[in-house]
Amino acid sequence: MPAFNLRITRALAQRAEQGLTRTLLPHQGIAQGALHHHGQSFVHFSGNDYLGLANSAELVQAWQQGLGRWGAGSSASPLVTGFSDVHQRLIRELCDWLGYEDGVLFNSGFSANQATLFTLLEATDTLLQDKLNHASLMEAGMLGKAKMKRFKHNDTQHLTQLLTDDIANPFVVTEGVFSMDGDKAPLMDIATACQNRAWWMVDDAHGVGVHGPDGAGSCALAGVKPDILVVTFGKAFGLSGAVVLTRREVADYLTQFARHHVYSTAMPPAQAHALLHATHMIQTQQWRRDKLNELQHVYHDVFHFLPGYVATDTPIKPFIVGESERALRLARCLKERGYWLTAIRPPTVAQGKARLRITLTADHNPEQIIALAQELTRLFEEGI
Ligand SMILES: Cc1ncc(COP(=O)(O)O)c(C=O)c1O
Known part of the structure; x- marks a missing residue:
């Protein structure tokens, strides 16, 4: 197909000319x-x-134990037979720790963010995102049905102004700790701006494990509880995957309708076993x-x-x-x-x-x- 060849060759050459080619270095x-x-x-x-959990002997051993108990893979998507007792215990543990009713597991933070925004938002809604939010959130906003507006980075005044405009069903998303700048979102101010006005969500990929009492993250540190908290397992947990924590009914809605959940093989139960162990390590070490x-x-x-x-x-x-x-x-x-x-x-x-x-x-x-x-x-x- 010449059109594909031409497009690909051009894009790669342009990347190289700009000095922006990225390389995998095994x-x-x-x-x-x-x-x-x-x-x-x-x-x-x-x-x-x-x-430092990814290569800790303790966590490696936990995963090995999980493999011995549960085998290598989950063999199916969660609503078929991919969801096991250990997945359920992991969700329970995370909910009890971080103060939520229920949660939904995903194989990556990227898919958790995309699934949440694609599933919850309709064309009649307005998505308000911090300008520096992660690519997974921005892309979900651009491809999704809701109207998206970006507020200036960590600028609660701008957010408040957007929220006072006549917008329909506002849904606000921020990171807890910004991945490229390492700064924290003003979560208390955002909570105040959203009160009785908007649902809000925090992607705390870089906060849980590192900040707050017992590593409970940026929201616990700021003393706030967003409607939706996304926790990813590829950072401080030393593994991979993610959970979306929220109210029971919202979690049920995502379980039913989030396509990244319904149509994707569940994370291996051995990994869920290791994640349960990482959750204990984070809280106790x-x-x-x-x-x-x-x-x-x-x-x-x-x-x-x-x-x-x-x-x-x-x-x-x-x-x-x-x-x-x-x-x-x-x-x-x-x-x-x-x-x-x-x-x-x-x-x-x-x-x-x-x-x-x-x-x-x-x-x-x-x-x-x-x-x-x-x-x-x-x-x-x-x-x-
Ligand atoms: C803020 C943020 N959210 C989500 C993700 C995606 O998470 P995952 O690597 O689990 O797909 C990342 C990864 O870099 C991130 O920095």
Whole structure:
């Protein structure tokens, strides 16, 4: 089909011309804050495994136990025979912990977000999203039937203004912690703006596990309870998948009508077993959050005077370098010196805001952060 060939060739060439081509780099394993690639070991500053659970012996063992008990796969979608007792226990545990009546499991945060917005919103509704919400939310808004408006990032005044306009059935969505900027949403103010006016939803992919009492997340920290809370398992839980927590009737509605739920093979029960264990680890192993906090102080101490530093009180540390080429060059030079960082470029972030996205995990130690700051300082001195 020449039309397809031409389109694909053109798009790839355009990406390459813009210096925006992305490449899959297969590594040979990640453990204890190190990534192994082509026989070399790198200090790994680009994952989202904030609490260091993904490679913890305890969680690996829990998954192995789950495999022994439940086998490898779920074998069917949830409404057929893919939903087991351990899936149910996982939902119950998450509800009891985070204060919701019921929940629906998905295989990824991406599908949880899309399913929720596609299913709940109709053409007569208005979706109001923070401008910097994750691609899964933005895309759902663009493809969905509801009218979408974006409010300025973390700007509750703008949100309030949009809510006072004559709009139908407003539904507000924000992240708890923004994935590329590492800043937190003003959840209390958003809750106030939405009170008696709109349903609201928080995607706390980067907050649950890390913030709040016992890691209960950004909403618990802010003392608010959105109508819908999305928790993803690919970050602090060290695994993958997601849950949408809400009222029983809404969960039932999603169970019946969310196509990503109805028509997709359920997550393996062994994974649900491991997730149940990760949920306990998050609540009981406060030392992981304490260590992360200490590392954040170290990061501030050694990075705050470097140009490009952005203060955040989350483990996501954007380091703004401006142009895409420079971000790539810096990431490449750091790689040569044994540090694995990701250069984040447009279209993921705005033009001129390319950055190194440095993430801290409980697997790091202070010396690694200090050494990274020293390397970056040297590179700046060399004019890179
Ligand atoms: C805020 C946010 N929501 C949703 C997702 C998607 O989650 P998943 O990776 O489980 O698909 C991500 C992933 O990066 C994210 O950062």
